[in-house]
Amino acid sequence: MIRDRRVWLWFAPVMLVLGGVYLVPVADVIRFSFSDATLLRPVTGYGLDGYRAAYNDDSLGVVLRNTGLFTLLSVISLQAMGLAIALLLVRGDRRRLYGMGALRTIVLAAWVIPGIANGLIWQMLFSEAPFGAINSTLRLIGLAPVAWLSDPGNAMISAVIANVWQGSAFSMIVFYAARRAVDPVLYEAASVDGASPVAQFIFITIPQMRGALLVNSILVTIQTLNTFDTILALTGGGPGRATEVLSLNIFNRVFYSYDLGGGSALAVLLLAISMALTVIYLLVLMRKGAR
Amino acid sequence: MNMTTARPDPSGQAVPLGATLQLRDLVKRYGPGPAAVDGINLDVAANEFVVLVGPSGCGKSTTLRLIAGLEEVTDGVIAIAGDQVNHLGAAARDVAMVFQNYALYPHMNVAQNIGFGLRRRGASRAEAKKAVAEAAEILELTELMHRLPGDLSGGQKQRVAMGRAIVRNPRLFLFDEPLSNLDARLRLTMRTEIKRLHARVPTTTIYVTHDQTEAMTMADRVVVMNAGKIEQIGTPMEIYDAPVSRFVAGFVGAPAMTFADGMLDDQGLTLNTGLHLSCTAQHRGPVTLGLRPEALTLGDSGMAAKLDMLEPLGAETLALWQTEALGAVWVRMPPDPTLRPGATAHLQPDMTRAHLFDPVTGRRVT
Numbered sequence: 001m002i003r004d005r006r007v008w009l010w011f012a013p014v015m016l017v018l019g020g021v022y023l024v025p026v027a028d029v030i031r032f033s034f035s036d037a038t039l040l041r042p043v044t045g046y047g048l049d050g051y052r053a054a055y056n057d058d059s060l061g062v063v064l065r066n067t068g069l070f071t072l073l074s075v076i077s078l079q080a081m082g083l084a085i086a087l088l089l090v091r092g093d094r095r096r097l098y099g100m101g102a103l104r105t106i107v108l109a110a111w112v113i114p115g116i117a118n119g120l121i122w123q124m125l126f127s128e129a130p131f132g133a134i135n136s137t138l139r140l141i142g143l144a145p146v147a148w149l150s151d152p153g154n155a156m157i158s159a160v161i162a163n164v165w166q167g168s169a170f171s172m173i174v175f176y177a178a179r180r181a182v183d184p185v186l187y188e189a190a191s192v193d194g195a196s197p198v199a200q201f202i203f204i205t206i207p208q209m210r211g212a213l214l215v216n217s218i219l220v221t222i223q224t225l226n227t228f229d230t231i232l233a234l235t236g237g238g239p240g241r242a243t244e245v246l247s248l249n250i251f252n253r254v255f256y257s258y259d260l261g262g263g264s265a266l267a268v269l270l271l272a273i274s275m276a277l278t279v280i281y282l283l284v285l286m287r288k289g290a291r
Numbered sequence: 292m293n294m295t296t297a298r299p300d301p302s303g304q305a306v307p308l309g310a311t312l313q314l315r316d317l318v319k320r321y322g323p324g325p326a327a328v329d330g331i332n333l334d335v336a337a338n339e340f341v342v343l344v345g346p347s348g349c350g351k352s353t354t355l356r357l358i359a360g361l362e363e364v365t366d367g368v369i370a371i372a373g374d375q376v377n378h379l380g381a382a383a384r385d386v387a388m389v390f391q392n393y394a395l396y397p398h399m400n401v402a403q404n405i406g407f408g409l410r411r412r413g414a415s416r417a418e419a420k421k422a423v424a425e426a427a428e429i430l431e432l433t434e435l436m437h438r439l440p441g442d443l444s445g446g447q448k449q450r451v452a453m454g455r456a457i458v459r460n461p462r463l464f465l466f467d468e469p470l471s472n473l474d475a476r477l478r479l480t481m482r483t484e485i486k487r488l489h490a491r492v493p494t495t496t497i498y499v500t501h502d503q504t505e506a507m508t509m510a511d512r513v514v515v516m517n518a519g520k521i522e523q524i525g526t527p528m529e530i531y532d533a534p535v536s537r538f539v540a541g542f543v544g545a546p547a548m549t550f551a552d553g554m555l556d557d558q559g560l561t562l563n564t565g566l567h568l569s570c571t572a573q574h575r576g577p578v579t580l581g582l583r584p585e586a587l588t589l590g591d592s593g594m595a596a597k598l599d600m601l602e603p604l605g606a607e608t609l610a611l612w613q614t615e616a617l618g619a620v621w622v623r624m625p626p627d628p629t630l631r632p633g634a635t636a637h638l639q640p641d642m643t644r645a646h647l648f649d650p651v652t653g654r655r656v657t
Binding site: 183189 | 359360361380381382383385386387388390392394395396397398399407408411412455459
C-alpha cells in the first residue's frame with residue numbers, strides 16, 4: 001500500500017470523471033426510486049410507494065420471464081456464433097485464405113450499428129408485408145411465410161436473432177484473441193497423440209479457452225440484460241408483452257407512463273442483477289490472475 | 292520388416308519391434324527459393340537410434356516434422372515399416388514425438404498427459420491407467436502423477452513428455468531437440484536417461500539436435516545435414532575419423548578442427564604460409580589441411596608456437612596456441628601446471644591423423 005497522500009492527486013481526475021458520469025446518475029436513480037416523481041412533476045415526497053407499485057405490478061412476472069428467456073437464448077447463441085466465427089477465422093488465417101480481413105470487418109460492421117438501426121433493419125427483414133425480405137424469399141422458394149413478429153412465440157425468437165446478429169462480433173473478438181493465444185504446438189502434440197479434430201476441440205480448445213468462455217459469458221449476459229433499443233425498434237415489446245424485457249419495461253414505464261419513481265425502482269433491480277454478475281465476473285478474473 | 296513382428300523377451304511377453312523408416316528423395320519447399328529439405332535419402336533399421344545433426348536451418352527439424360506428419364511432403368516418399376505414409380496424417384502414423392518445449396497439455400495432470408494418446412487411440416480407462424503407471428514407474432514419475440505441468444521442473448516436464456511417448460509403444464520415436472531447454476547438468480543426466488530408456492524400451496528413434504556432442508554420444512548412426520541435404524551418414528566414430536567434407540570435419544568435434552590451405556605435390560604438402568609437411572596422399576594440387584586438436588603434439592621440432600590461452604578440464608587441458616603457419620590452433624594436452632600463457636614451444640603435426648579436403652568442393656581427398 002502506498003502511504004503517500006499525494007496519490008489522491010493522481011486519482012482525482014479519474015474519480016471526478018467516474019463520479020460525474022457514473023456515480024451521480026446512479027445515486028440519482030436510487031433517490032428517484034424512493035420518490036413519487038413523474039416526468040411531469042418534480043418530487044413531492046419520499047416513500048416506498050414506487051417500489052410497492054412497481055413490484056406488485058401483474059406484468060412484472062411476464063417481464064422477468066421474458067428477460068430470462070431473452071437473455072438465456074441470446075447468451076447461448078451469441079457465444080456459439082462468436083466461437084464458430086472465431087474458430088473459422090483462425091482456421092482461415094492459418095490456411096492464409098483470402099478475404100479473412102473482409103469477413104472480420106463484416107462481422108464487426110454489424111456490431112457498430114446502433115441498436116435502434118439494428119431493430120429497424122430486422123423489422124424490414126422480418127416484415128410480414130409484401131416487401132418483407134425473408135418472407136419474400138421463403139415465398140420465392142415455395143415455402144409458406146412465417147409470422148415473425150405477429151406471433152408471440154416467434155417474436156421472441158426474432159428478437160434473439162436480431163440481437164445475436166448484432167452482438168456476435170463482441171464474442172468473436174474475445175474468442176478470436178483467446179484462440180490465437182493457444183500454443184499451436186499443443187495441437188501438434190495432440191495430433192501426434194492420435195486426437196481427431198473433434199477430440200482436439202474438446203480436449204485442447206475448450207479447456208484452453210475456459211477463462212475466455214467464462215468471462216465472455218458474464219460480459220455478454222450483462223450486455224444482453226441492458227439491451228432494449230433493438231427490441232424497442234423491432235417489436236416495441238409486443239405483440240402484447242411477448243418481447244417486453246425488464247430494460248424495455250423500465251423505458252416504457254418512465255417515458256410512456258411518465259412514472260419516474262416506479263421506473264427507477266425497477267432500474268435498481270436491474271442494477272442489482274448486473275452488479276451481482278459483475279461481482280462473479282471479478283471473482284473469476286481474480287481466480288484466473290491468482291493461478 | 293513389419294511392426295507386428297515380435298520377439299520374446301525374458302519375461303515371456305512379446306515385445307514389439309520398432310518399425311523401419313525409409314526416406315526417398317524427400318523434398319520440402321515452403322515457397323520460392325531453396326528447399327528446406329532438398330532430396331534426402333535415409334534408411335533406418337528397426338530399433339536403431341539415429342541422430343540428425345546440423346546447424347540451425349539445415350532442415351533437420353523439418354525432416355522430423357515431415358516424418359511425424361506435421362508438414363506435408365512436397366516430393367518424395369516416406370515409408371514406415373515398408374508402407375508409404377505420405378498421405379496419412381500425424382494421428383494415423385502411430386509415431387510419438389517429444390517436442391523441444393515439451394508441449395505438455397497445461398490443463399491436464401501428469402497422468403492425464405501421459406494417458407491422453409492411449410485414450411484417443413481407444414484404450415479403455417483401466418488399460419490406460421495400467422500403462423501410464425508402468426511408464427511412470429520407468430521414468431520415476433509415480434510421485435508426480437497428480438501435478439499440473441506448471442508445477443513441474445524442466446527435467447520433470449521432459450520426463451513427462453517422454454512418458455507420453457513411450458506409453459503408446461509407437462512405431463517410431465521422434466525427438467526434436469528435447470534437451471535444448473535444460474541446463475547443462477540436467478542435459479547430461481537426461482542424455483544418459485534417454486539412452487538407458489532406448490536400451491530398456493528399444494524403439495526406432497530419430498533424434499534431432501544441433502549439439503554435436505549429443506549426436507556423438509547418443510547415436511547408433513549420425514546423419515549430418517547442411518542446407519537441406521545430407522552431408523554424411525555414419526557411426527559417430529566414422530563421422531569423427533573420416534569426415535567426407537570440410538563441413539562435417541568442422542562441425543563435428545570440440546574444439547573444432549583447424550584448417551589451412553596449401554599445395555600437395557611430389558615433395559609433400561606446402562602450406563600457403565610456407566610450412567612444409569611430409570604427406571603420403573596420392574592427390575596432387577591445392578588442398579585444405581584439417582588437423583584435430585589431438586593430431587598436434589608438443590615437441591622439440593616443428594612449428595614455433597606461443598601459448599595464448601588454457602582451458603584446464605581436469606583430466607586434460609585444452610590449449611590455444613598461436614602459430615605463424617596455422618594461425619590459432621587448439622591442442623589437447625595432458626595437464627601441466629607449469630605452462631602459462633605466453634610460453635613458447637614447437638608443435639609437431641601427426642600427418643597420419645591429418646585430413647585433406649578439396650578447397651573448391653570441400654570434399655575429402657586421399
